Amino acid sequence: MSTEIKHYTVSxxxxxxxxxxxxxxxxxxxxxxxxxxxxxxxxxxxxVSRFTIVVNITESQMxxxxxxxxxxxxxxxxxxHTEEEIIYQQSCIFKMRSNLLFDERQIxxxxxxxxARIVTVNRxxxxxxxxxxxxxxxxxxxxxxxxxxMQFTRSGRIAVTKDEMKISTMLKALHY
Amino acid sequence: xxxxxxxxxxxxxxxxTERISGSEAVIKCLLAEGIDTLYGYxxxxxxxVYDELYKYQDKIxxxxxxxxxxxxxxxQGYARISGKVGVCMATSGPGATNLxxxxxxxxxxxxxxxxxxxxxxxxxxxxxxxxxTDIVGISTPVTKWNCQVTEASQIPEAFAKAFYIAxxxxxxxxxxxxxxxxxxxxxxxxxxxCKGIRSYKPVPDTDENSLKxxxxxxxxxxxxLIVWGQGVILGKAEEExxxxxxxxxxxxxxxxxGASAIPTSHPLNVGMVxxxxxxxxxxxTNECDVLIAIGMRFDDRVTGNLATYAKxxxxxxxxxxxxxxxxxxxxxxxxxxxxxASLKQLLPLLNxxxxxxxxxxxxxxxxxxxxxxxxxxxxxTKDGITMAEVLKExxxxxxxxxxxxxDVGQHQMIACRYAEFNKTKSNITSGGLGxxxxxxxxxxxxxxxxxxxxxxxxxGDGGYxxxxxxxxxxxxxxVPVKIVVLNxxxxxxxxxxxxxxFDKRYASTEMVNPDFVAIAKGYHIEAQKVTERKDLKAAIxxxxxxxxxxxLEVRVEKEDNVxxxxxxxxxxxxxxxx
Numbered sequence: 036m037s038t039e040i041k042h043y044t045v046s047x048x049x050x051x052x053x054x055x056x057x058x059x060x061x062x063x064x065x066x067x068x069x070x071x072x073x074x075x076x077x078x079x080x081x082x083v084s085r086f087t088i089v090v091n092i093t094e095s096q097m098x099x100x101x102x103x104x105x106x107x108x109x110x111x112x113x114x115x116h117t118e119e120e121i122i123y124q125q126s127c128i129f130k131m132r133s134n135l136l137f138d139e140r141q142i143x144x145x146x147x148x149x150x151a152r153i154v155t156v157n158r159x160x161x162x163x164x165x166x167x168x169x170x171x172x173x174x175x176x177x178x179x180x181x182x183x184x185m186q187f188t189r190s191g192r193i194a195v196t197k198d199e200m201k202i203s204t205m206l207k208a209l210h211y
Numbered sequence: 212x213x214x215x216x217x218x219x220x221x222x223x224x225x226x227x228t229e230r231i232s233g234s235e236a237v238i239k240c241l242l243a244e245g246i247d248t249l250y251g252y253x254x255x256x257x258x259x260v261y262d263e264l265y266k267y268q269d270k271i272x273x274x275x276x277x278x279x280x281x282x283x284x285x286x287q288g289y290a291r292i293s294g295k296v297g298v299c300m301a302t303s304g305p306g307a308t309n310l311x312x313x314x315x316x317x318x319x320x321x322x323x324x325x326x327x328x329x330x331x332x333x334x335x336x337x338x339x340x341x342x343x344t345d346i347v348g349i350s351t352p353v354t355k356w357n358c359q360v361t362e363a364s365q366i367p368e369a370f371a372k373a374f375y376i377a378x379x380x381x382x383x384x385x386x387x388x389x390x391x392x393x394x395x396x397x398x399x400x401x402x403x404x405c406k407g408i409r410s411y412k413p414v415p416d417t418d419e420n421s422l423k424x425x426x427x428x429x430x431x432x433x434x435x436l437i438v439w440g441q442g443v444i445l446g447k448a449e450e451e452x453x454x455x456x457x458x459x460x461x462x463x464x465x466x467x468x469g470a471s472a473i474p475t476s477h478p479l480n481v482g483m484v485x486x487x488x489x490x491x492x493x494x495x496t497n498e499c500d501v502l503i504a505i506g507m508r509f510d511d512r513v514t515g516n517l518a519t520y521a522k523x524x525x526x527x528x529x530x531x532x533x534x535x536x537x538x539x540x541x542x543x544x545x546x547x548x549x550x551x552a553s554l555k556q557l558l559p560l561l562n563x564x565x566x567x568x569x570x571x572x573x574x575x576x577x578x579x580x581x582x583x584x585x586x587x588x589x590x591x592t593k594d595g596i597t598m599a600e601v602l603k604e605x606x607x608x609x610x611x612x613x614x615x616x617x618d619v620g621q622h623q624m625i626a627c628r629y630a631e632f633n634k635t636k637s638n639i640t641s642g643g644l645g646x647x648x649x650x651x652x653x654x655x656x657x658x659x660x661x662x663x664x665x666x667x668x669x670x671g672d673g674g675y676x677x678x679x680x681x682x683x684x685x686x687x688x689x690v691p692v693k694i695v696v697l698n699x700x701x702x703x704x705x706x707x708x709x710x711x712x713f714d715k716r717y718a719s720t721e722m723v724n725p726d727f728v729a730i731a732k733g734y735h736i737e738a739q740k741v742t743e744r745k746d747l748k749a750a751i752x753x754x755x756x757x758x759x760x761x762x763l764e765v766r767v768e769k770e771d772n773v774x775x776x777x778x779x780x781x782x783x784x785x786x787x788x789x
Contacts, residue, residue: 048408054347054357061352102534108356108376111410206409 042071043097043115044123044194047086048078048202050109059086059110062103068092072125074191080203083111089192112202116194123194126144126166129179130186133161139182149175160185228399233363233389234259236400237327238267240370243402246298248289248659250274250282253304255342257329259394274659277680279306281652283313287322288656291639292614292664294447296655300327302657304342305553307388308349312646314384315353319643320468321445321619323382325373326350333361333390336458346388355383363396367403375405379415381532384447417548417556424544425503425527426560429462432501435461436492437525438484438513441468441642442506442531442683446550449635452505455554460565462573464492464711466507468642471632477612485513486777487624490584490786491576493777494647496521497784498572502532505529505551509539510643519782529553543677583788584774588629595768596744598622598697602629604748605695608755613665614639616657616692618650618674624773626669634664636706648677654692655684665693665755672698672724679730685760693754695764696727699769707772731762738762 049055056075063070078085090097097115104113133156135142146153151165158191163177172189231239237260241249251273253261264273276282279301286297297317301310307328317324331340347359356376360369366389373385387659429435443452449472456463456473465472473480482489484496496502502524507513514520517539528535529550536545546553588599602625603674605613611631617623632638639657641649642688654668675696685692706720731738737757741750747765754761775786 053359054351055353057348065352099538100532102536102538106532106534108408108411 038093038095039090042089042091042118043094044118044121044192045090045097045101045104045113045115045192046196046200047088047104047113048080048111049084049086050111051082051084052109055107055109058107059088059104062100063090066096066100068100072191074193076193077189080206087191087193089154098125105189112205115197115201116196119170119200120155121194121196123168123192124166125169125172125192126164127172127189129163129165129184129209130160131163131179131182131184133157133159135182136161141178142182145175145178146205149178151175160196219665228401230397231400232263232394233258233366233396233398234263236363236395237370237389237394238263238271239400240367240402241298242267242270243404244296244370244374246271248272248274248298249298249300250276250284250285250289251327251664252276252279252299252302252306254306254329256303256331256391257300257306257327257394259391260300260327260329260389274655274684276652276655277683278678279309280312280648281655281678281681281684283310283317283324283326284646284649284652285656285659285684286324287313287317287320287649288639288653289660290322290656291637291653292657292666293660294445294636295660296323296325298325298327298376301341302329303331303346306342307346308344310386311350311353312644314350314386316641316644316646316649317384318353318355319384320641321441322384323377324384325370325377326384326386326650328388329394330359330388330390332392334392336361336390346386350386353384354386357386357388359388359390360393361390362574363393363398366393367401371403371405371640372408375408376411391547396544414531414549415547417553419556421544421546422556422560425529425546426557428501428525428527428544429459429461429503430562433566434495435459435497435501435503435566436465436499437461437463437503437505438492438496438507439463439469439472439505440466440507441527442550443469443472444635446506446531448506448549448551448554451551451554451558454558458558458563459561460563461503462492462566462567462570464489466510466513467627468636470627470638471635474633474717475631476633483577483627485510485785486515487628487773487775489577489628490580490775490788491573493574493775493783493786494576497523497782499524501525501527501673503527503529504540504542505554506531507732508535511539514539515777515781515783519784551755563608580775580788589626593768594744596741596747596765596769597771598625598767599629600744600747601695601697601765601767602626602669602749602753604636606612606631607667608751609667613637613667614657614661616640616650616654616666616668618670619645619647620671620674621699621707621771621773622669622671622697624704647674650674650679651694652679652684654694655681655688655690658690658692659688667693667695669695669697671703672696672700672722672727673702675727676724682731682734682736686736689759691727691757691759693757694755694760695733696762696764697767698724698727698764699767699771700724701769703771704773706770710770710772710780727764728762736760736762738764740764740766742766
C-alpha cells in the first residue's frame with residue numbers, strides 16, 4: 036500500500052451524541068495524527084450529523100483509522116477521499132479598520148478580485164468574508180495583512196464528493 | 212380541560228408502566244436483563260441504588276469487593292467463564308476511576324461487562340464538586356460505549372442499549388454514569404430490551420465469495436496452519452471449529468485467549484503461538500503455505516516481528532471486527548462475520564484431508580522442545596520446584612476439568628503452556644492488557660458464575676499482592692476458590708528480561724514478602740506452604756479436596772526462566788529454546 040503522505044478528507048455520518056467528538060478525536064490522538072481541520076454540521080439526512088475532518092497521513096493509516104471510527108457504536112458510516120474526489124470549501128472572516136476603505140483604494144480591488152464580500156461596515160471596522168480553497172484564503176490573507184488585520188479566523192473544511200455516497204440507500208436498507 | 216388530559220395520560224401510562232425512582236429502575240433493568248449477581252463498592256453518589264439493592268437482596272446478590280478494581284475483575288471472571296455479561300458498580304470520583312484498569316482489560320480482551328457509576332447531582336456537574344470526576348471522558352477510550360444519565364427517564368433506554376452493546380458482535384465493556392438526582396427522581400418505568408441500533412452493526416455480513424476463496428486456498432494448501440483466538444469461544448463456535456479442523460486435518464495452534472476452545476489433548480491441537488508459545492507452531496508459522504487465522508487479531512506478542520511474519524504464506528482471516536482486518540497482517544482473503552456461522556458454511560466447502568507429512572514436522576519439533584524445555588520443566592532433576600511441576604500436579608488432581616485463572620507473568624505463561632483443558636472457557640487470564648492483580652478477583656467471579664466447576668487461581672507473589680485484599684471478599688462470601696501462589700520472591704518475568712537483556716541488573720524486582728500463609732489464615736482461609744517436592748502432590752490433593760476456599764503457597768526456584776521465548780522484535784521462527 037502507498038506510503039505517500041496525502042491530504043485525506045474524512046466524512047463521518049453519525050448519530051448526534053455528546054461524547055462522540057471525544058471518541059473520534061481520541062482515535063486520531065492515540066495514533067499521533069494531527070487533525071488539520073474539523074467541522075461538524077447536520078447532513079442531508081434528518082437527525083444525522085456529519086463530521087468533516089482533514090488529515091495528512093498515508094492511505095494505510097487512513098484505512099485503519101476509518102475502521103476504528105466506523106467501529107464506534109454511534110457512527111453510521113465513515114468515508115475518506117483524496118483532494119481529487121471532492122469539491123471542498125473553507126470560509127474565513129477578516130476584521131479590518133474602516134478608514135482603510137477610504138485611505139487604501141486597492142483594498143476594494145483586492146476584495147473584488149478575490150470574490151470576497153463585505154459583510155458589514157461601521158465607523159470603526161468592516162468585516163470581509165471569503166469562501167474558497169485554502170490557497171485562495173491564504174492569498175487574501177497575505178494581501179490584506181500588509182494593511183493590518185484586526186482579527187482573522189478560518190473555518191474547517193467542508194466538502195461534498197463528486198461521486199455518490201450511498202449513505203441514504205444504506206439507511207433505507209436498514210429500515211430506519 | 213388540560214388537567215383532565217394530563218390525568219388521562221397518567222392513567223394510560225400506569226397501565227403499562229409503574230412510577231418508581233431512578234435507582235429502583237436500575238435494579239429492575241438489571242433483573243430484566245437476567246442479572247442475579249453484581250460486584251461493587253458503595254459510596255456517596257451511588258447510595259440511592261444501594262438502598263434499593265437492600266430491598267431487592269433476595270433477587271439480586273451484590274458482592275462487596277475490597278476495591279473497585281476487584282469488582283471489575285470479578286465481573287470479568289464471571290463473564291469469561293459463563294459467556295454472560297458481568298456487572299460492576301462504583302461510586303463517583305475515586306470509585307469510578309478505580310474501575311478503569313478492569314475496563315481497559317475488558318476492552319482489549321473483548322469481555323462483555325456493564326459498569327454502573329454514581330455521579331454527583333446534575334446541578335453540580337462541572338463544578339469540581341466533592342468526588343466529581345469526568346468518568347465518561349476518562350473511560351471513553353477504553354469502553355465500547357458509554358453514556359451519562361441525568362434524568363431518571365433515560366435509565367431504561369441506557370441500560371437496554373448498554374447490555375445490547377456489551378454482549379453483541381465483538382463484546383466489550385460499557386459504562387453508564389448516573390447522576391445522584393436521576394437516581395432519586397421518580398418516573399413512569401417501562402423496560403424494553405434493545406433489539407438494534409441504527410448506527411451499529413454488530414456482525415458484518417459474510418460474503419459468500421470470500422468463503423469460497425477461503426475454501427479454495429485451504430483445499431489447495433499443502434502445509435496449512437490454523438491459529439485460532441478467543442473469537443471461537445466468544446462466538447460459541449467450538450463445535451464448528453472442531454468439525455473444520457478434523458475434516459481438513461489442519462494442525463491448529465491457539466493464542467493465549469483461544470486456549471481451551473478444543474481440549475489440550477486433541478491430536479490436532481499443536482499448542483500455543485507467541486512469545487512463550489510452543490516451538491513447533493511458532494517455527495512453522497514461517498513455513499506454512501496457508502495461515503488461517505480464526506477470531507484472533509495478530510497481537511504483537513503473537514506475531515513477533517511483523518516484517519518476517521508468515522511472509523511465505525497466504526493469509527486467510529476469519530474476523531467479526533472489520534477494523535481488525537489488515538490492521539497488523541495483510542490478509543489475502545478476509546471472511547467477515549460471526550465465527551460460528553462462517554465456519555458452519557465453510558465446512559461443506561472443504562475437502563477431507565490429513566496432511567500426514569506436515570503433522571510429522573510438528574511432532575519432530577515438539578520432540579526438540581520436549582528435550583530442551585518441557586522435560587526439565589515437568590521432570591526436573593534439580594532440587595528447586597518448577598512452576599510447571601505445580602501445573603502438572605494440578606492437572607492430575609483435577610483431571611483437566613478445572614478452570615485455571617492466572618495472573619500475569621512467568622506463572623501465567625507456564626499455566627497456559629502446561630495446564631490441561633478438557634472444557635472450553637477454562638483459561639481465564641488477562642491477555643491483552645497484562646493486568647497484574649487480575650487473577651484473585653477474577654477467580655471469585657468465575658467460581659460464583661460456575662459453582663459446579665473447580666476454579667484454581669494461580670498467581671505469582673507479585674501480582675497476588677496487587678489485589679490480595681480480595682481474600683476478604685472470598686472469606687465474607689465463602690467462595691470456594693483454590694488459590695495457588697508460585698512464590699519465587701521476584702517479579703519473575705521482569706527479572707528474566709533483566710537477566711537476558713539488561714545484564715542481570717535486577718532493578719526493583721526482588722520481593723521481600725510477608726507470611727502469606729498467616730495472611731490467608733487471618734482471613735480464616737485454610738492454608739499451607741510447600742517448599743519441597745515431596746510434599747507437593749499431597750498438598751495439591753488436600754487443596755482440591757477441601758470444600759471451602761484454600762490457599763497454597765509453593766516456593767519455586769528463584770531464578771527460573773520461561774522458555775521458549777521470542778525476544779521482542781525477533782521473528783517467530785527465531786524462537787529461543789534456552
